[in-house]
Amino acid sequence: MIHFKACLFSHLEGSNLLSLEVSKEFRTLPKEKLAIAIPASIVSDTPHLREKTFKIGLIGRAAAVFRVNEIIIFMDRPRQKQEKELKLISTILAYMETPQYLRRKLFKLTPELRYAGILPPLRTPHHPLTDKSEDLRIGEIREAMVVSTAEKGVFVDVGVEKPVFIPEARLKIGRRVTVKIIQRNGILKASLTKPEETGEYWGYIVKAYRLGLGQILKKRKFELKIATSRYGKPLREILKQLRRKWRTAKSVLVIFGSPREGLYEIAEQEGLSIDEIVDFVVNTIPKQGTKTVRTEEAIFASLALFNFLLRT
Amino acid sequence: MIHFKACLFSHLEGSNLLSLEVSKEFRTLPKEKLAIAIPASIVSDTPHLREKTFKIGLIGRAAAVFRVNEIIIFMDRPRQKQEKELKLISTILAYMETPQYLRRKLFKLTPELRYAGILPPLRTPHHPLTDKSEDLRIGEIREAMVVSTAEKGVFVDVGVEKPVFIPEARLKIGRRVTVKIIQRNGILKASLTKPEETGEYWGYIVKAYRLGLGQILKKRKFELKIATSRYGKPLREILKQLRRKWRTAKSVLVIFGSPREGLYEIAEQEGLSIDEIVDFVVNTIPKQGTKTVRTEEAIFASLALFNFLLRT
Numbered sequence: 001m002i003h004f005k006a007c008l009f010s011h012l013e014g015s016n017l018l019s020l021e022v023s024k025e026f027r028t029l030p031k032e033k034l035a036i037a038i039p040a041s042i043v044s045d046t047p048h049l050r051e052k053t054f055k056i057g058l059i060g061r062a063a064a065v066f067r068v069n070e071i072i073i074f075m076d077r078p079r080q081k082q083e084k085e086l087k088l089i090s091t092i093l094a095y096m097e098t099p100q101y102l103r104r105k106l107f108k109l110t111p112e113l114r115y116a117g118i119l120p121p122l123r124t125p126h127h128p129l130t131d132k133s134e135d136l137r138i139g140e141i142r143e144a145m146v147v148s149t150a151e152k153g154v155f156v157d158v159g160v161e162k163p164v165f166i167p168e169a170r171l172k173i174g175r176r177v178t179v180k181i182i183q184r185n186g187i188l189k190a191s192l193t194k195p196e197e198t199g200e201y202w203g204y205i206v207k208a209y210r211l212g213l214g215q216i217l218k219k220r221k222f223e224l225k226i227a228t229s230r231y232g233k234p235l236r237e238i239l240k241q242l243r244r245k246w247r248t249a250k251s252v253l254v255i256f257g258s259p260r261e262g263l264y265e266i267a268e269q270e271g272l273s274i275d276e277i278v279d280f281v282v283n284t285i286p287k288q289g290t291k292t293v294r295t296e297e298a299i300f301a302s303l304a305l306f307n308f309l310l311r312t
Numbered sequence: 313m314i315h316f317k318a319c320l321f322s323h324l325e326g327s328n329l330l331s332l333e334v335s336k337e338f339r340t341l342p343k344e345k346l347a348i349a350i351p352a353s354i355v356s357d358t359p360h361l362r363e364k365t366f367k368i369g370l371i372g373r374a375a376a377v378f379r380v381n382e383i384i385i386f387m388d389r390p391r392q393k394q395e396k397e398l399k400l401i402s403t404i405l406a407y408m409e410t411p412q413y414l415r416r417k418l419f420k421l422t423p424e425l426r427y428a429g430i431l432p433p434l435r436t437p438h439h440p441l442t443d444k445s446e447d448l449r450i451g452e453i454r455e456a457m458v459v460s461t462a463e464k465g466v467f468v469d470v471g472v473e474k475p476v477f478i479p480e481a482r483l484k485i486g487r488r489v490t491v492k493i494i495q496r497n498g499i500l501k502a503s504l505t506k507p508e509e510t511g512e513y514w515g516y517i518v519k520a521y522r523l524g525l526g527q528i529l530k531k532r533k534f535e536l537k538i539a540t541s542r543y544g545k546p547l548r549e550i551l552k553q554l555r556r557k558w559r560t561a562k563s564v565l566v567i568f569g570s571p572r573e574g575l576y577e578i579a580e581q582e583g584l585s586i587d588e589i590v591d592f593v594v595n596t597i598p599k600q601g602t603k604t605v606r607t608e609e610a611i612f613a614s615l616a617l618f619n620f621l622l623r624t
Contacts, residue, residue, distance in 0.1 A: 065597065066600075123604055285377065290373070308617055
């Protein structure tokens, strides 16, 4: 039995999770789960929404290129309310992750999405380009949304011109699910499935917390937590240890600082030392030519290194 | 004797080099020279100048973060005139590389620079933030532009409120030079110097060619030429060979494809095989989660890997 969660962008009252359940909270994650954590202020030094959108788009792309399963957004400025930034970043990231044919159905065109048109496509396996029912293959797995209910099942939109019937399913209209095509002739039919079955990278979930990094790390367990910082240990020094840990860890979190403040400063504001709340603080860009490396730049650089050095 | 070249953005008639001598063509380059080559069509899939500008800005940032000394832009669509793209990309990259205090003096505000305001600062050592003469230090090296000539030397703008005198120099007004402060009291004085003397990363030069990649590689000699491609050999397989070659090479060129066409297709259009015109074709992103990796993404990922694996 697979659970599905319905709420789209509802603020869960009394909770610190700014919920973005457009994505798949209850899905089983792949065996090696890779998450990244980014601060809410990543776009605070970019005045216009248009460039903010572009920058968030880069982060979504980086996540997809390097098969990230979850993006966590944390509050890094305890004295400011960062709700607006949390909502902006999480909405755009979740929108990008949604296949094109479901976007308008699952998202209201809120002000955050004003410049969504400039977002680059993810081009992941779960964003298929075919849109004709005759091109569907038996066994093909697609993201879908429930569009109507019947006595003996539900109809879903899988991005072709006709709805697809899922026998025996009971789901609310508007739910996003993953389905496998089981019949092409006559009435189109599909069954519910899990993204893991595809064996392919199937997008990321987004979680925006109304919490600082330290508080999140108390609530969420990761077997390996890596902070990236210019003042961290050189990657070369800790590579062996890191590799040993990564190979056995079922969940890995890689944490990035903001353009203005590194993770040492961000943790300090919570009265914490970053060295104590993560397993490694690492500098992945020896001899950087610039004084600072921006978050989106650090994500591409660090994930490229981890992808090559630790995941293959 | 250091040579300086005056022309700003003049098309050299009869030459295939779309000249961008705002930067320092005749400067001696550092011992290990790192160049990257990018196709003119990198921004062709981005409709608006504003996002084109942002994307080119990312490439300038990547070059600075990873201490790239030269950016070469080549024509990848032989059937199209790509002059406009060549000019756009090279103008923005050269503008970014110029210290803020010299930009308005060295660049006319041409249409290409309409959105230059959104470009991120490079934050390299040659873009100092101090702008008061009292904060200048003896021995400090700064980028400067000749603002007036005198009988016994020239005056340059080094980004402070007063001009600085260079005794015995004979240079035309408008030239960009690198100078070392030699006197702070009374009249400010400096001498001409080379960026190499700083021992720090000192920006990149930009060269836009009205030529295909194959033609450029006939004219320009690099001791090590690396093409990046999804269809290249896995980096792990060739890492040892690559490292051996990189360690002894005095000049390295890393070549990137466009968002629509990889380097195999680009070389084919010139009737060439990419395998034959470079030393290595390498895939730096094993198991990429997306169908394509964009040029600016590939630059960050590949240079991060080469920086870590080959340069330290």
